[in-house]
Amino acid sequence: RPSTQVVFCSTIARLREDSLSSFHRNVAMAEHVALAVAEGHAGGLIFLSSIDVYGRPPREVPLTERSPIDPAGYYGLSKFVSERILQDRLAGRLPLAILRLPGVFSLDEDDSSVLGRLFNRLRRNEPVELTNDGRQRRSYLHVDDLHAIITAIQKARWSGLLNVSSTGTHSIREMTEQMRAHLGSTSPIDGVGGGDGDFDLQMDNSALRRELPDVALKSLDDRLRAWG
Numbered sequence: 001r002p003s004t005q006v007v008f009c010s011t012i013a014r015l016r017e018d019s020l021s022s023f024h025r026n027v028a029m030a031e032h033v034a035l036a037v038a039e040g041h042a043g044g045l046i047f048l049s050s051i052d053v054y055g056r057p058p059r060e061v062p063l064t065e066r067s068p069i070d071p072a073g074y075y076g077l078s079k080f081v082s083e084r085i086l087q088d089r090l091a092g093r094l095p096l097a098i099l100r101l102p103g104v105f106s107l108d109e110d111d112s113s114v115l116g117r118l119f120n121r122l123r124r125n126e127p128v129e130l131t132n133d134g135r136q137r138r139s140y141l142h143v144d145d146l147h148a149i150i151t152a153i154q155k156a157r158w159s160g161l162l163n164v165s166s167t168g169t170h171s172i173r174e175m176t177e178q179m180r181a182h183l184g185s186t187s188p189i190d191g192v193g194g195g196d197g198d199f200d201l202q203m204d205n206s207a208l209r210r211e212l213p214d215v216a217l218k219s220l221d222d223r224l225r226a227w228g
Helices: 020-040 074-090 114-123 143-156 172-183 206-211 220-227
Strands: 005-008 044-050 096-101 103-105 128-131 140-142 160-163 189-192
Touching: 005 020, 020 044, 020 074, 044 074, 044 143, 074 096, 096 143, 103 114, 103 143, 114 128, 114 172, 128 172, 140 143, 140 220, 160 206, 172 189, 172 220
Parallel strands: 005 044, 044 096, 096 160, 103 140, 128 189
Antiparallel strands: none
8 A cells, every 4th residue: 555665674695595596586576576566556665685786895895876786696696686676667656765784783692693693702701703803894784773774764755775884894803892892701802714704895874874864873882882
């Protein structure tokens, strides 16, 4: 109905499966959702895409909405193809917002994100190992900031494409040390080699601040203080 606003977050995530089969299933979801939303005359759709569309590693950092598209795996490719399907089928017919997200985290005990797992090991004073010594600089997004952005988009009936993050451009080691200091943790932090993630994946939030100026994103330090 015209009063219905759809938030499309269903996906087969990269860490679960990054195959040709999962690509086809992710694209099929976009096709089916586009058809259902168009036939049902919904009032808007927000699609949660991924910064994986820019590649791992991306061709440039920090990432803007104009950065080159260069997905390295089937997951990133499926997100970009899904964006195009939704744009082709729905743009101009209803408000369509596409959000390209980094890793989404919370500080809950059952959080399985990178930062969530690190935080909970630190909270329990367990040893922490950082791949590539944690020197890679990453952007992350707190789940409450994602909720605030979605709410603002729905209220404004905003359409467009945005990169979205809330932690700034710190290295994983810097964020780990920040969480350790806040907790007063005694966890030893060791750097280990190996892994294929020794690259930066940072986002430029200029467009987000310009398009949704009333959304007050909170830094990792803000989240730690709120946690207690």
